[in-house]
Amino acid sequence: MDHDIATFGIQAELTSVFFGGGTPSLLSPHGLGFLLTEIDKRLPITATTECTLEANPGSSDQAKFVGYRAAGINRLSIGVQSFSDSALQRLGRTHTRIDASAAIQSARRAGFSNINLDLMHGLPGQTPESALADLDRAAQFAPEHLSWYQLTIEPNTVFYSTKPDLPVESFLQAITDQGLQWLRDQGFARYEISAFARGDALQSRHNLTYWRFGDYLGIGAGGHGKLSHQSATLEIQRTQKTRVPKDYLKTPNRRITQVPNKERPIEFLMNACRLVDGFALTDFERTTGLSATALDGFIQQGTQQGLISASADRVTPTAAGLEFLDSLLLLA
Numbered sequence: 617m618d619h620d621i622a623t624f625g626i627q628a629e630l631t632s633v634f635f636g637g638g639t640p641s642l643l644s645p646h647g648l649g650f651l652l653t654e655i656d657k658r659l660p661i662t663a664t665t666e667c668t669l670e671a672n673p674g675s676s677d678q679a680k681f682v683g684y685r686a687a688g689i690n691r692l693s694i695g696v697q698s699f700s701d702s703a704l705q706r707l708g709r710t711h712t713r714i715d716a717s718a719a720i721q722s723a724r725r726a727g728f729s730n731i732n733l734d735l736m737h738g739l740p741g742q743t744p745e746s747a748l749a750d751l752d753r754a755a756q757f758a759p760e761h762l763s764w765y766q767l768t769i770e771p772n773t774v775f776y777s778t779k780p781d782l783p784v785e786s787f788l789q790a791i792t793d794q795g796l797q798w799l800r801d802q803g804f805a806r807y808e809i810s811a812f813a814r815g816d817a818l819q820s821r822h823n824l825t826y827w828r829f830g831d832y833l834g835i836g837a838g839g840h841g842k843l844s845h846q847s848a849t850l851e852i853q854r855t856q857k858t859r860v861p862k863d864y865l866k867t868p869n870r871r872i873t874q875v876p877n878k879e880r881p882i883e884f885l886m887n888a889c890r891l892v893d894g895f896a897l898t899d900f901e902r903t904t905g906l907s908a909t910a911l912d913g914f915i916q917q918g919t920q921q922g923l924i925s926a927s928a929d930r931v932t933p934t935a936a937g938l939e940f941l942d943s944l945l946l947l948a
Contacts (some may be wrong), residue, residue, distance in 0.1 A: 617835050619868050620855070621658060622920050625845050626694040626833070630659050632666040632822035632941060637836070641671035645683025645924065652688045652806055654818055656747035657935040661688070666821040668732075673719035674711035693732040693763070696879050700746060703739045707747040713753075713803030720757045735948055739792050751798050760818045764795065765810035792939075809890045826833035827887045828895070829903040856867070869879045880904040881911060889944055894924070894932030917947040 620626065633655065635648070648669070653856045655661060668691040669684055681692070698704055699713040711719075733754050738911055754762060766788070783791070804812035807861075808827060813819045825832055834841030834855055837856070843854040852875040858864040875883060884904050888895040897908040915931060918924035923937035923944040937944045 617655065617658060617833065620841070621835055622833070622847070623869070624853075626659065628659055630655070630661050631664050632668070632825065633661065634668045634670075634822045635689075636670040637838070638670070639672050640669055641680065641684075644686050645680055648684060648689065649687035668820070668822055670695065671719065671723075672711065673715040674709075674948055678722035678725060681723050681728065683727050685728060690728075691730040691732070692728050693734060694719055694723065696735045696747055696754070698722075698733060699734050699740060699750050700739075703742065703746075703944070706740045707736070713766055717753075720759075724757075729760070731757075731759050732763055732820070733757070733759045736762045736765060736767045737795060738788050742781075742783050742787070742791070744787060744794050747791040748794060748798055750925055751795060751802075755802055760814050761820065762799070762804055762812045764799070766792075771775070805947060807892050809941065822925070827889050827891050828899065829884045837861045846905070852905075877904075877906060881914070882945065885911075885945060885948050889924075889933050889937065889941060892933070892938065894930060896930050899928065911933075914948050918944060923947070 633652070635643075640648075648650050652661065652667065661667065667689050669689045670693045671681075672695050677862050678690055684692075694716070696716045697707060697709055699716060699726070701712050704712065720731065720733070725859040735750055735754060737750070739747075751762075751764070752808065767782070782788075799812050803814055806812050808815075808823070811823065813821060824830075829842075831843050832841055833843070834857060836858060838859040839855075839857040841857075843855065845851045845853070854873050854875060855869055857868055858866075858870040858872075881904065884895075884900055888900075897911070900906070900911065901908055912930070915924065915926045915930050918931075918937070919926055921943075923940065925934055933941075933944065
């Protein structure tokens, strides 16, 4: 962090801090408190800064949650994934549904009033009924936020080589349709493709920074960041930290690349088109340094195909645009 502050000349208050990737809840409360104290000395953490910690149910306990709360964490994101033990086993998770329930209850007892639960759907062998059962179980804990997203098979993973038996397309569509209706009925407002909150104030401020093409520091081995600097023109840089820890300690920044003007529209749209409310054209101009006319072709084609709606100052994805985001982005 010291290295990046010096390299990029950063002076700012932090709107959010997010401890994620791997299992940050293995860190002791004392260690986390030390980090937050040192971060605050460099870039101030204010009373409104959202401080999130990702926690895996199998590695967390009530004593730690109390310590994390005391250290300054004010939001927990608990990686439940599913409340089905058989589904968790197929996913290769080490925790059980009992572990997940206990972790959520412990977080409440520790005083956390802003909790996100991560849930997957479209799991191997899953039916619409079992997918909704996961949501029903989650609702019993009254979480403030849900991240509900479909399992995707990524390269270099066990699932990529073993090809699990995923639900058929009709089941996936039924899970999506019924799940979205369930979330609406339960008072969760969808504000991004896979993010749902019980009110605007409970939306993830950290993730909104990504989706709005904002700036962020990526600290730690393998971290990615994005930083803008206004000189004669707007310069946008992406940083990629060295991935292997022992190499990271020697040379933190593996790569710093400029984002050229021609790539800025698609980089912006890949994020902003995930938002249910879309984006203002003035925000596109502010964060990319480009004229809104750069989106004329995209807006025309997207409107014609029913994937977006557009006014004089705003672009909003339609329900079809959110469902078929890849097709929408091909128009950029």
